[in-house]
Amino acid sequence: MITKEDNSKVTILLSKKSISFFKAQSKKSGVPYQSMIKKVLDLYADRFAHK
Numbered sequence: 001m002i003t004k005e006d007n008s009k010v011t012i013l014l015s016k017k018s019i020s021f022f023k024a025q026s027k028k029s030g031v032p033y034q035s036m037i038k039k040v041l042d043l044y045a046d047r048f049a050h051k
Contacts, residue, residue: 019033
């Protein structure tokens with residue numbers, strides 16, 4: 001069974017450079033850019049939460 005993650009909506013200011021990067025990657029891959037940003041943050045948190 002797949003369980004749904006507990007998510008929270010936030011507002012965050014990001015650089016135009018970062019947003020442009022993720023939007024360009026989104027066009028190439030077809031993955032929504034906000035989902036990409038979420039995945040990067042989740043991976044970072046997982047990596048450093050276990051130290």
